[in-house]
Amino acid sequence: AQSVTQPDIHITVSEGASLELRCNYSYGATPYLFWYVQSPGQGLQLLLKYFSGDTLVQGIKGFEAEFKRSQSSFNLRKPSVHWSDAAEYFCAVGLDSSYKLIFGSGTRLLVRP
Amino acid sequence: DTEVTQTPKHLVMGMTNKKSLKCEQHMGHRAMYWYKQKAKKPPELMFVYSYEKLSINESVPSRFSPECPNSSLLNLHLHALQPEDSALYLCASSLAEHTEAFFGQGTRLTVV
Numbered sequence: 350a351q352s353v354t355q356p357d358i359h360i361t362v363s364e365g366a367s368l369e370l371r372c373n374y375s376y377g378a379t380p381y382l383f384w385y386v387q388s389p390g391q392g393l394q395l396l397l398k399y400f401s402g403d404t405l406v407q408g409i410k411g412f413e414a415e416f417k418r419s420q421s422s423f424n425l426r427k428p429s430v431h432w433s434d435a436a437e438y439f440c441a442v443g444l445d446s447s448y449k450l451i452f453g454s455g456t457r458l459l460v461r462p
Numbered sequence: 463d464t465e466v467t468q469t470p471k472h473l474v475m476g477m478t479n480k481k482s483l484k485c486e487q488h489m490g491h492r493a494m495y496w497y498k499q500k501a502k503k504p505p506e507l508m509f510v511y512s513y514e515k516l517s518i519n520e521s522v523p524s525r526f527s528p529e530c531p532n533s534s535l536l537n538l539h540l541h542a543l544q545p546e547d548s549a550l551y552l553c554a555s556s557l558a559e560h561t562e563a564f565f566g567q568g569t570r571l572t573v574v
Binding site: 443448 | 502552564
């Protein structure tokens with residue numbers, strides 16, 4: 350069955366430090382991969398997506414993610430975190446020929462001043 | 463315009479009330495979704511409409527009734543809800559299958 354794993358429930362980083370949020374997926378076919386961010390009480394905002402092509406994708410707010418097929422991973426990175434990046438981050442997989450999105454359980458990012 | 467608009471932002475309703483949540487998008491998207499999100503959990507898919515027809519119902523109780531009057535509008539009619547139905551209800555839309563979904567800001571529903 351398809352699944353998405355975000356192994357880190359919480360991550361705390363200092364402002365200005367680099368960030369990597371992990372995402373692993375289980376899906377037999379070509380995955381369509383997404384990262385979303387959610388601030389408390391708000392909707393989800395799309396940070397970036399991967400469908401095909403270059404495995405390093407750039408997103409909004411200075412985020413990037415790298416698709417590694419051999420590791421079934423799609424980790425999110427940012428070189429320098431800002432306090433406003435504190436939020437919940439969800440990795441998701443879109444299934445071929447389906448409207449369903451499979452979400453990971455989320456990683457809560459806390460930013461130390 | 464990449465916006466999905468949901469109204470109301472907050473709703474408190476009693477267990478015998480009938481209310482409706484509304485969602486609107488003007489991006490020309492042909493798929494619209496309702497998700498339910500409990501605190502500290504990912505969104506859970508409830509319904510998908512594709513080309514104004516119900517495409518997916520994730521075994522949602524009948525006290526939730528979706529409606530898609532046209533390609534830009536999506537409603538969720540609520541009746542006889544339970545306190546455990548209190549959650550953030552998110553509407554989303556996408557151009558097609560497996561393309562990115564755009565989410566609204568949600569309706570925070572409290573059932574008392």
